[in-house]
Amino acid sequence: MIKVIALLLLLQNAASGETYYLEMDHFLYPGVPNFPEYGVMDVFEGFLASYHDDNVKHINQDWLKEYVKKHPEDWKLSVQACLGYKDLFRTQTKNFNTWSNQSEGKEIIQQIIRCDWDEETDNTFGHVKYGNNGEDFITLDTKTETWFATNSKAEVIIDEWNADKTKYEIAKYILQNGCLPLLKVFVKYGKSYLSRKVLPSVFLLQKxxxxxxxxxxxxxxxxxxxxxxxxxxxxxxxxxxxxxxxxxxxxxxxxxxxxxxxxxxxxxxxxxxxxxxxxxxxxxxxxxxxxxxxxxNNPKNEGLLTTTSIAVIATMGCVIVIIIVALSSTAFKKRNVTHSIERSSTPSSETASL
The missing domain is CATH 2.60.40.10 (Immunoglobulins)
Structure with a gap:
């Protein structure tokens, strides 16, 4: 059902050993007709776990559905917190258009909040990155508590961001109180899913x-x-x-x-x-x-192919909003955004314990 999203996320897949990660990907799409202004994706170990905006609440994994069934109120509060972040997110990024001739509210803004957890040592790591119109824009160095521009277009607002310590405190709070608790829940319910081994069905095909x-x-x-x-x-x-x-x-x-x-x-x-x-x-x-x-592909299969095609088209129509969100996410991530938290790195990409 979410094949396109899964394809876009495939390159992120699978942390090694006992270390797991969760990404909370937020999107603002102001000014896009017939499209939600704001959406959130939870990406666990490279797999889309859930997506929600003001109109769509979608859970993509059976193990997460099990958790939601057992803890419906906890999940409801988590979703409400994510959706409630929209106004603050909009306020924080209102000056992203300073560098361009665009009128305020016309750009597409992405935010990646990622936390890593070593289950064996209990060490935690995290980062926060912003993108603007598909380009890297601003990244937080959690070790020095400093924002730095990953795009020359963002340099005009970096001094303002670093002077306002509340931006760092908000990011730290989300990492510690939003991302990490949710990651540990996902590990508890999703670990068996990640560790399973399933052999395929194999077919011989010829056009x-x-x-x-x-x-x-x-x-x-x-x-x-x-x-x-x-x-x-x-x-x-x-x-x-x-x-x-x-x-x-x-x-x-x-x-x-x-x-x-x-x-x-x-x-x-x-x-x-x-x-x-x-x-x-x-x-x-x-x-x-x-x-x-x-x-x-012989005539006797044409009816089957037609029926299948219709089913696929109908299914894809149900998830078109999620697909567009994922496409925009990937456009941001493919432009030199590193999604593996390295424990030793240059100052411009360091991570730190939360």
């Missing part, structure tokens, strides 16, 4: 008799899987092309590997196999190259 044969694996978790073709038990590389790792709507993953089967004599097809291997799982998923097992 036409002259097209490569696609070995497609879907539904596996985590994303530490590899696929390859082998002949007579030995991995082959000639005539083989690997596809990208992609996310599914439910948080699982998919990938494909292609084989130029047109050059293979029909009597030799039985010597070829597609192999999927998931890290930490001994059993492989092996699929023999067999003409009768290949699914292709």
């Amino acid at each position: 036409s008799p002259s097209s490569p044969v696609t070995c497609h694996a879907t539904g596996f978790f985590p994303d530490k899987g590899i696929m390859f073709w082998r002949k007579d038990g030995e991995e082959i590389h000639e005539g083989v092309e690997h596809g990208d790792l992609l996310p599914n709507d439910d948080g699982s993953f998919q990938m494909s590997v292609y084989l130029e089967a047109l050059k293979i004599p029909p009597e030799d097809w039985g010597r070829y196999e597609c192999v999927f291997q998931l890290s930490g799982v001994q059993n492989y998923v092996v699929t023999k190259l067999d003409q009768d097992s290949i699914r292709s």
